Amino acid sequence: MSNFKNGLKIFTAPFNSGNPVTVLVLGICSALAVTVKLQPALVMALSVTIVTGFSNLIISFLRNTIPNSIRIIVQLLVIATLVILVNEILKAYVYDVSKQLSVYVGLIITNCILMGRLEAFALGNKPIPSFIDGIANGMGYGVILVVVAFFRELFGSGTLLGIKIIPESWYVVVDKSTGYIAEGSGFYLNNGLVILPPMALIIVGCIIWVHRSINKDLQDK
Amino acid sequence: MENFINIFVQSIFIDNMIFAYFLGMCSYLAVSKSVKTANGLGIAVTFVLLITVPVNYLLNQYVLSEGALKWASQSLGGIDLSFLSFIVFIAVIAWIVQVVEMVVEKFAPALYNQLGIFLPLIAVNCAIMGASLFMQQRVGDEYHSFSDILAFALGSGIGWWLAIVGIAAIREKMKYSNVPKPLRGLGISFMITGLMAIAFMSFMGIKLIN
Numbered sequence: 111m112s113n114f115k116n117g118l119k120i121f122t123a124p125f126n127s128g129n130p131v132t133v134l135v136l137g138i139c140s141a142l143a144v145t146v147k148l149q150p151a152l153v154m155a156l157s158v159t160i161v162t163g164f165s166n167l168i169i170s171f172l173r174n175t176i177p178n179s180i181r182i183i184v185q186l187l188v189i190a191t192l193v194i195l196v197n198e199i200l201k202a203y204v205y206d207v208s209k210q211l212s213v214y215v216g217l218i219i220t221n222c223i224l225m226g227r228l229e230a231f232a233l234g235n236k237p238i239p240s241f242i243d244g245i246a247n248g249m250g251y252g253v254i255l256v257v258v259a260f261f262r263e264l265f266g267s268g269t270l271l272g273i274k275i276i277p278e279s280w281y282v283v284v285d286k287s288t289g290y291i292a293e294g295s296g297f298y299l300n301n302g303l304v305i306l307p308p309m310a311l312i313i314v315g316c317i318i319w320v321h322r323s324i325n326k327d328l329q330d331k
Numbered sequence: 332m333e334n335f336i337n338i339f340v341q342s343i344f345i346d347n348m349i350f351a352y353f354l355g356m357c358s359y360l361a362v363s364k365s366v367k368t369a370n371g372l373g374i375a376v377t378f379v380l381l382i383t384v385p386v387n388y389l390l391n392q393y394v395l396s397e398g399a400l401k402w403a404s405q406s407l408g409g410i411d412l413s414f415l416s417f418i419v420f421i422a423v424i425a426w427i428v429q430v431v432e433m434v435v436e437k438f439a440p441a442l443y444n445q446l447g448i449f450l451p452l453i454a455v456n457c458a459i460m461g462a463s464l465f466m467q468q469r470v471g472d473e474y475h476s477f478s479d480i481l482a483f484a485l486g487s488g489i490g491w492w493l494a495i496v497g498i499a500a501i502r503e504k505m506k507y508s509n510v511p512k513p514l515r516g517l518g519i520s521f522m523i524t525g526l527m528a529i530a531f532m533s534f535m536g537i538k539l540i541n
Contacts (some may be wrong), residue, residue, distance in 0.1 A: 311525035322513035
């Protein structure tokens with residue numbers, strides 16, 4: 111029973127007080143760049159979760175045999191191999207998304223969440239808890255990705271996963287002949303700024319703001 | 332020469348590593364509390380980029396990309412090793428960072444003391460790996476020669492350096508302002524970076540490379 115509780119604790123930490131993005135400041139590079147649309151964000155979250163889970167598992171199995179002085183290069187090789195596998199699978203099954211993610215799939219290798227979890231957890235724990243820790247951290251990262259992508263796609267394009275959410279009749283229509291807003295048209299326009307890179311940063315800032323207002327222990331002095 | 336300057340300016344201001352692609356954000360946020368250390372990291376990143384990107388370019392041109400092995404023998408012309416590029420690039424980066432650390436320690440102890448802990452950290456800085464991957468993606472359409480690659484590496488490094496020194500200076504001043512408690516530290520740094528990125532967006536749409 112205590113085993114189960116321990117596992118649950120490892121699993122839930124990354125969603126709140128140990129969130130890799132908003133608390134530990136790990137893996138931000140890719141978190142921001144792939145969040146213009148919800149679909150690539152989901153694919154990215156899934157890829158990172160798989161890589162963190164399995165790299166934690168593999169390194170945890172090897173933890174007693176890796177010499178301390180070369181551990182970083184061993185970790186990098188394990189991660190790079192997993193990322194190559196993920197990249198080939200993405201290219202084979204979801205080619206469009208893999209094109210959209212472009213270099214950011216390769217950048218999973220240098221995503222600090224991976225090295226951070228390997229150093230902090232997998233090197234000192236048994237394989238099963240390490241695997242849970244990896245999966246949970248990948249998901250904690252994925253949650254932030256999905257929240258940011260949700261707001262950016264909804265307000266930037268008026269869609270979610272490519273499906274129209276905001277009704278067409280709400281949109282402002284410009285009358286081409288006069289150049290003014292056509293009579294009887296709607297009141298809504300997509301916010302072009304949300305799609306641009308700076309807004310991703312500001313949305314993450316807002317998430318941190320909300321998170322730290324609720325969880326006061328995390329606030330800076 | 333004209334191309335060199337165009338690519339150089341483009342990678343500093345328009346394709347800025349931080350503001351346009353968010354690369355190297357981890358160390359950018361962690362090491363930007365004072366201008367002095369930010370400056371040290373900026374120099375180290377520029378230095379390492381200037382070595383790793385050209386080396387990875389040569390590897391990409393002569394070993395990894397499709398048909399690149401033709402120089403060795405005609406029969407190897409059909410081999411495409413590009414699926415290996417992630418692992419080769421990261422190995423080259425880790426190796427060069429190690430060599431650079433040893434060389435700098437031996438021949439320039441003053442610089443070594445200044446860079447100190449930052450050098451080993453650079454191996455896992457996304458900006459370094461990202462620059463190599465962007466180089467691989469753009470080679471052929473935008474970059475045609477070795478000097479173009481050098482301009483891109485130098486420009487990206489300096490752009491990153493500029494960004495981290497800028498945010499460090501703002502954060503030093505921000506100590507004296509009254510930021511809402513939950514936003515202090517990380518939250519406000521994100522928002523300031525967002526505002527800086529909006530400022531840099533004014534360069535967008537300028538096209539220097541034909």
